Amino acid sequence: MRTLFLVRHAKSSWESPGIRDFDRPLNLRGLNDAPRMAQMLVKMGVKPDYMISSPAKRAISTAIFFAEAFEMSSDKIHREPTIYEAVPADIHRVISQLPDAAKTVFVFGHNPTFTEIANVFTEDFIENLPTCGVVKITSSAASWDTFYEGNSKVIACYFPKEVL
Numbered sequence: 001m002r003t004l005f006l007v008r009h010a011k012s013s014w015e016s017p018g019i020r021d022f023d024r025p026l027n028l029r030g031l032n033d034a035p036r037m038a039q040m041l042v043k044m045g046v047k048p049d050y051m052i053s054s055p056a057k058r059a060i061s062t063a064i065f066f067a068e069a070f071e072m073s074s075d076k077i078h079r080e081p082t083i084y085e086a087v088p089a090d091i092h093r094v095i096s097q098l099p100d101a102a103k104t105v106f107v108f109g110h111n112p113t114f115t116e117i118a119n120v121f122t123e124d125f126i127e128n129l130p131t132c133g134v135v136k137i138t139s140s141a142a143s144w145d146t147f148y149e150g151n152s153k154v155i156a157c158y159f160p161k162e163v164l
Contacts, residue, residue: 002139002147004095005041005048005106007066008114010034010132012058022056022084033132033160034062038069040163041134050102051076052094054083054109062132063108083109088116098144105144122154134158 010030026034048070053063064074082090091113098105115129121137129135139152 001103002141002144002152003104004137004139004147004152005046005104006114006118006129006135006137007037007062007106007108008111008129008131008133009054009056009059009062009108010037010065012131024056024058026058026061030058030062030131034065035069037132037134037158037160037163038066040158041066042069046070047104048072048106049104050078050099051106052078052080052083052098052108054086055079055081056084056110059083059108059110063106066106066108083107086110086113088113088120091117095147096145100143102144118154118157120149121152124154126154126157129157130159130161132160 010026010033012024012030013027051063051067053059063077067074067077080094083094111129115126118126118129118135135154136156137152138155139147141147141151
């Protein structure tokens, strides 16, 4: 069994309109939501084998909060440039290239792509994956390059406003 967690980055700041999109930091809500969502998963017994993130500041900052909660070194987070501004095919490619030894993987990235990817693996329509939303997908795929909607499905969605 393989488990993929898609995590949209936490809420970012728009206080500095001149800052490049890539460099936008987390705002106060994001700084609160990311560790809270990570702790929720820790309490559920989740233990990632592999973490990969967009290198955009808001995504990697979110990933670092999760790594800290899982007691992983932040230098274990793989940075993948194609996740930033990705289309669904890019994310499918990233997933297909994950190391097969990793059974539980976290991917940190952006909308609208993450909402689109989540909807591929569910019969229920997800209108919008909110900031710091987490989608859990399980799969019977023997390897990541055989992970697809026929052998994988969304089994849970966790949204910050629903997690106390």
